[in-house]
Amino acid sequence: MTKSLGNIRRTFAPWNDPASRPYIAFENVTKRFGDFTAVDDLTLHVYEREFFSLLGASGCGKTTLLRMLAGFEEPTAGDILLEGRSLKGVPPHRRPVNMMFQSYALFPHMTVEQNIAFGLRQEGMARGAVDQRVADMLKLVKLGEFGKRKPHQLSGGQRQRVALARAIAKRPKLLILDEPLGALDKKLREETQFELMDLQQELGLTFMIVTHDQEEAMTMSDRIAVMDSGRILQIGTPAEIYEAPSSRFVADFVGSVNMLEGTVETVSGEMTEISGKDGLAIRVTGESGAGAGDKVWLAIRPEKIRVSRNRPENGANAAEGEVWDVGYLGDMTLFNVRLDTGAIVKASVMNSRREVEDPIGHEDRIWVSFAPDAGILLTR
Secondary structure, eight states: OOOOSSOOSOSOOGGGOTTOOOSEEEEEEEEEETTEEEEEEEEEEEOTTOEEEEEOOTTSSHHHHHHHHHTSSOOSEEEEEETTEEOTTOOGGGSSEEEEOTTOOOOTTSOHHHHHHHHHHHTTOOHHHHHHHHHHHHHHTTOGGGTTOOGGGSOHHHHHHHHHHHHHHTOOSEEEEESTTTTSOHHHHHHHHHHHHHHHHHHTOEEEEEESOHHHHHHHOSEEEEEETTEEEEEEOHHHHHHSOSSHHHHHHSSOOEEEEEEEEEEETTEEEEEETTSOEEEEESOOOOOTTOEEEEEEOGGGOEEESSOOSSOTTEEEEEEEEEEEOSSEEEEEEEETTSOEEEEEEEOOSSSOSSOOOTTOEEEEEOOTTSSEEEOO
16 A cells, blocks of 8 residues: 555656756845845755745745746845746846736726736737737636726636736746735635646646745645745645644644654654653654654644543553633534643544534543654654
């Protein structure tokens, strides 16, 4: 049986092929604004037809990185290559790159058709060709009947699609998207994520997107780069970032996580026994590089924690406690359990049935447990 970290969105993975040549290469790129370093000696490779996300909190340098790629900023040091050619000195309008801004930046006095056609007319494309391209773009983003409307007559989702149509009308090789779904409500944002994925694969373009929304990056991306303070902390597929974070920062930033601190007691093969800081005895499997006496953290996601009223038959990684808080989200229920050791453990349980026998409630005494391979051991 083949094992994988999570389900695979598509088999596309040129980064695993040593013969693959990066489509975009940031080589030791640094960007300073006075005394402030926005991007710090960063190296990053992105491949053709990849949907790549830069994920990080506000001010981490992700938008600055994309503005340098688009030509709106110049690196203080290092170089940016597109198809192996340096972009130094190439102005924005000479780069085969288009950027879609968070605000959409639509012209309010122009119709939808005129907004989409603007860049094409600026390039001197023949009128008949412009009309045909605009019609193709409207059909692609499913706005064929809205061509004569102006932006204020559209919903937020429709304006987002007009901005997208305008960005791809010039058929750039690379499309850069800066928080493109930030202005949409949750339900529309979820729908639009899948529309963007389908559109990107249909057009065969390379997408680079900036977002601070972890769920958005996890849904759409082939790979994600987690950034902090101008540096990349980890690059990987959504499953790798979520299931195998390289540090406590990444584990905590992407999704919800329990972080159990302790000291390694013994290591025997792939089995590591840990004395938890809160008195919890922990046994985990997997390579960590930690040795006896080392301080470690076990990162374990709430959905990997089992809850039960009775003590599990296998007593390993089990502790009793009291339900401190209960959150019902419809598809799942969240529990905050205060263990007798004083630690708080978060657990989530899928609500697979409409009716629940003997439901667990606030202040109930329960057991929490997890399998030895349910979490990942971190040393930093």
